[in-house]
Amino acid sequence: xxxxxxxxxxxxxxxxxxxxxxxxxxxxxxxxxxxxxxxxxxxxxxxxxxxxxxxxxxxxxxxxxxxxxxxxxxxxxxxxxxxxxxxxxxxxxxxxxxxxxxxxxxxxxxxxxxxxxxxxxxxxxxxxxxxxxxxxxxxxxxxxxxxxxxxxxxxxxxxxxxxxxxxxx
Amino acid sequence: xxxxxxxxxxxxxxxxxxxxxxxxxxxxxxxxxxxxxxxxxxxxxxxxxxxxxxxxxxxxxxxxxxxxxxxxxxxxxxxxxxxxxxxxxxxxxxxxxxxxxxxxxxxxxxxxxxxxxxxxxxxxxxxxxxxxxxxxxxxxxx
Amino acid sequence: xxxxxxxxxxxxxxxxxxxxxxxxxxxxxxxxxxxxxxxxxxxxxxxxxxxxxxxxxxxxxxxxxxxxxxxxxxxxxxxxxxxxxxxxxxxxxxxxxxxxxxxxxxxxxxxxxxxxxxxxxxxxxxxxxxxxxxxxxxxxxxxxxxxxxxxxxxxxxxxxxxxxxxxxxxxxxxxxxxxxxxxxxxxxxxxxxxxxxxxxxxxxxxxxxxxxxxxxxxxxxxxxxxxxxxxxxxxxxxxxxxxxxxxxxxxxxxxxxxxxxxxxxxxxxxxxxxxxxxxxxxxxxxxxxxxxxxxxxxxxxxxxxxxxxxxxxxxxxxxxxxxxxxxxxxxxxxxxxxxxxxxxxxxxxxxx
Numbered sequence: 238x239x240x241x242x243x244x245x246x247x248x249x250x251x252x253x254x255x256x257x258x259x260x261x262x263x264x265x266x267x268x269x270x271x272x273x274x275x276x277x278x279x280x281x282x283x284x285x286x287x288x289x290x291x292x293x294x295x296x297x298x299x300x301x302x303x304x305x306x307x308x309x310x311x312x313x314x315x316x317x318x319x320x321x322x323x324x325x326x327x328x329x330x331x332x333x334x335x336x337x338x339x340x341x342x343x344x345x346x347x348x349x350x351x352x353x354x355x356x357x358x359x360x361x362x363x364x365x366x367x368x369x370x371x372x373x374x375x376x377x378x379x380x381x382x383x384x385x386x387x388x389x390x391x392x393x394x395x396x397x398x399x400x401x402x403x404x405x406x
Numbered sequence: 407x408x409x410x411x412x413x414x415x416x417x418x419x420x421x422x423x424x425x426x427x428x429x430x431x432x433x434x435x436x437x438x439x440x441x442x443x444x445x446x447x448x449x450x451x452x453x454x455x456x457x458x459x460x461x462x463x464x465x466x467x468x469x470x471x472x473x474x475x476x477x478x479x480x481x482x483x484x485x486x487x488x489x490x491x492x493x494x495x496x497x498x499x500x501x502x503x504x505x506x507x508x509x510x511x512x513x514x515x516x517x518x519x520x521x522x523x524x525x526x527x528x529x530x531x532x533x534x535x536x537x538x539x540x541x542x543x544x545x546x547x548x
Numbered sequence: 549x550x551x552x553x554x555x556x557x558x559x560x561x562x563x564x565x566x567x568x569x570x571x572x573x574x575x576x577x578x579x580x581x582x583x584x585x586x587x588x589x590x591x592x593x594x595x596x597x598x599x600x601x602x603x604x605x606x607x608x609x610x611x612x613x614x615x616x617x618x619x620x621x622x623x624x625x626x627x628x629x630x631x632x633x634x635x636x637x638x639x640x641x642x643x644x645x646x647x648x649x650x651x652x653x654x655x656x657x658x659x660x661x662x663x664x665x666x667x668x669x670x671x672x673x674x675x676x677x678x679x680x681x682x683x684x685x686x687x688x689x690x691x692x693x694x695x696x697x698x699x700x701x702x703x704x705x706x707x708x709x710x711x712x713x714x715x716x717x718x719x720x721x722x723x724x725x726x727x728x729x730x731x732x733x734x735x736x737x738x739x740x741x742x743x744x745x746x747x748x749x750x751x752x753x754x755x756x757x758x759x760x761x762x763x764x765x766x767x768x769x770x771x772x773x774x775x776x777x778x779x780x781x782x783x784x785x786x787x788x789x790x791x792x793x794x795x796x797x798x799x800x801x802x803x804x805x806x807x808x809x810x811x812x813x814x815x816x817x818x819x820x821x822x823x824x825x826x827x828x829x830x831x832x833x834x835x836x837x838x839x840x841x842x843x844x845x846x847x848x849x850x851x852x853x854x855x856x857x858x859x860x861x862x863x864x865x866x867x868x869x870x871x872x873x874x875x876x877x878x879x880x881x882x883x884x885x886x887x888x889x890x891x892x893x894x895x896x897x898x899x900x
Contacts, residue, residue: 433795
């Protein structure tokens with residue numbers, strides 16, 4: 238058996254199990270912990286796809302920044318038991334199922350279109366090194382890159398203004 | 407190739423985990439265990455703890471977290487740029503400066519609006535004559 | 549199959565060596581801290597166990613192992629146990645990409661000096677591990693069911709993420725100069741110009757100061773030791789820890805100090821390189837003697853920096869929290885951005 242296949246199966250099972258754990262556990266901090274495990278499993282999967290740069294960014298951004306904010310919020314809010322009951326959302330299950338179905342169809346169509354086997358993209362793995370990403374970002378996709386900057390600007394101003402407003406009230 | 411490199415790292419990780427496990431295991435073997443209610447009580451400077459520590463905190467920590475995410479994403483977007491920088495030349499310098507300037511506008515905006523200030527509570531410091539009035543009141547009541 | 553076995557064996561031996569060195573360096577750091585702080589305060593310091601008290605760290609460890617492990621009432625047992633493991637694991641894992649010398653050659657087999665020093669994401673891996681290190685402290689504070697712990701954990705995590713941005717920007721300037729994420733490349737680049745003395749500290753003095761400050765903040769050392777400010781928070785996030793679990797936090801703290809010193813040495817102080825060509829004193833590239841000499845140089849630089857860390861701790865008073873945040877967001881972050889723009893301008897100016 239191929240060592241890549243073994244790694245893929247083990248990491249895939251870990252990723253799926255931790256993703257299920259995220260939505261199945263009751264306590265918010267356990268949910269956050271399993272989501273962190275999930276991000277690490279995804280990062281290891283990127284390694285098996287020979288993209289260590291993407292793998293490290295996955296940890297740096299998701300596990301290292303976004304989940305830190307989530308854990309922060311859990312620590313700051315410290316909901317007690319009866320408050321947790323009142324904000325439990327049940328009526329949105331059907332909405333979630335529809336969303337999941339749409340996402341599933343998108344993935345299936347993407348895989349069916351077989352994008353990685355196009356004749357002109359045989360070196361698809363090389364796309365995910367820092368060098369190739371950099372040269373693409375700063376030549377072909379420069380406009381998109383600057384627009385991302387503007388998006389980040391609106392995010393930083395908007396998020397902090399809204400958070401501060403709540404603080405004053 | 408990558409699997410070899412990270413296989414070596416994996417071996418390192420396993421050895422490290424084994425080391426931690428052995429440390430905890432030997433400690434579990436030799437350490438005493440005789441808990442008493444006083445010992446298990448959380449420490450609050452010798453007083454009996456009052457209330458739950460899991461209270462809701464000032465959300466100033468949350469704002470720090472928010473700002474951190476956005477600048478972290480900015481940093482991550484600049485990593486691919488930094489390795490190809492020498493080959494791309496002045497053109498990418500200007501592109502990067504524009505990108506940074508857009509984000510510096512955000513920083514300057516938050517700074518100017520005072521959102522980067524660390525909120526300090528405003529304690530009411532009692533004035534001297536207030537204290538005297540209070541003391542007189544207390545004396546009268548007695 | 550045979551090849552895989554040999555690679556695994558080599559990896560195993562290297563892992564054990566690096567881990568023992570890390571533990572040894574943590575022990576030496578603890579001893580140095582106790583001895584130097586004593587001298588600074590005109591005391592004698594540990595002098596009972598062994599000559600000059602040299603065996604003190606071993607006795608400390610034995611004592612910590614023998615101590616009862618107390619989990620306070622109402623604490624979350626699982627997370628309370630997990631938190632120190634995360635802290636220590638992160639402190640150890642950073643060494644996966646740190647090289648300690650040039651690769652040496654035995655027969656026709658090239659041995660890398662380090663676990664995986666040629667990983668082409670080296671410095672990014674370190675940055676990612678540092679950002680994950682927040683969880684150990686945050687969870688320790690949260691799970692302890694103690695007000696001091698929770699406050700210490702919150703303070704510490706907010707401090708670490710605030711200073712990480714400036715650290716990342718300072719590292720970005722270094723990557724601009726070297727054009728590579730690999731730590732070996734960064735060191736070799738410093739060696740290959742100006743007769744081996746083009747240390748990055750000379751062309752990045754501002755970046756060096758920024759990185760040094762953030763390294764102090766990331767390791768929670770004085771003057772940034774607010775998470776464990778004794779006068780207000782007892783011991784901060786590790787108030788409710790005892791025995792071996794406290795020992796793991798303690799070990800992680802001192803290992804982090806050595807690690808930070810190692811990273812500063814690699815990025816700014818020329819790493820393990822000699823300030824002249826090794827052949828000038830009759831050492832050939834790739835021999836084990838040269839590897840040993842380079843390792844000793846690296847260790848000396850690390851320990852000078854560790855002593856600097858200790859010296860600062862026992863000399864400088866602690867910040868107040870709003871001062872700390874002001875320094876992070878209003879001084880270091882703009883300075884780091886300025887440093888980045890100046891560096892990118894300079895790099896291009898020289899290259900074109």
